[in-house]
Amino acid sequence: MCKPRGVLIILVVMNRPVDGKGAQVEVLLFHPDKDARPDIQAEYDLASLGEVESVDGPYDAPPRWIVRYKGKVSAKKGNWINPKVLKE
Numbered sequence: 001m002c003k004p005r006g007v008l009i010i011l012v013v014m015n016r017p018v019d020g021k022g023a024q025v026e027v028l029l030f031h032p033d034k035d036a037r038p039d040i041q042a043e044y045d046l047a048s049l050g051e052v053e054s055v056d057g058p059y060d061a062p063p064r065w066i067v068r069y070k071g072k073v074s075a076k077k078g079n080w081i082n083p084k085v086l087k088e
Contacts, residue, residue, distance in 0.1 A: 008044050008081040011064070015072055025050070025069040029081065030062060040065055045084050049073040 012028040027049065029040065046052050050069040057065030075081075 007083070008040060010075050010077055010079045010081065013073065013075050013077060025071070025073045025075075027067045027069070027073070027075060029057075029065045029067065031058070031064075040067075043083060044081050046081060048081065049075050 008029045008031060010027055011030055012026070014026045031040070040046065040057075041052065041055050046055070046067055049067075050071050050073045053068040053070045055065055055067050057063065059065070
C-alpha cells in the first residue's frame with residue numbers, strides 16, 4: 001500500500017473568469033518532502049475542492065504543482081488538502 005508522505009498546503013488561489021462561464025482556479029501546492037514526486041491526484045483528495053481540470057508539475061524544489069479547476073473553489077491560502085483514505 002502506498003501512503004502519502006506529507007500534506008499538501010495551498011499557497012495561492014486565483015479565481016479567473018473563463019468565457020463568462022464560472023471561473024478557472026489555479027491552486028499552487030507545496031509538498032513538504034523535498035524529494036517527493038507523488039502522483040498527487042491519486043494520493044490526495046484534490047476533488048474535495050471542486051472538479052479538477054488539470055494538474056501540472058511538479059516544479060522546483062521543494063516540489064509545487066498547479067491544479068486547475070472548472071469552477072470556483074472555497075479554498076484559501078494556508079488550507080491543507082488531505083490525503084485520500086487508502087484501503088489496505
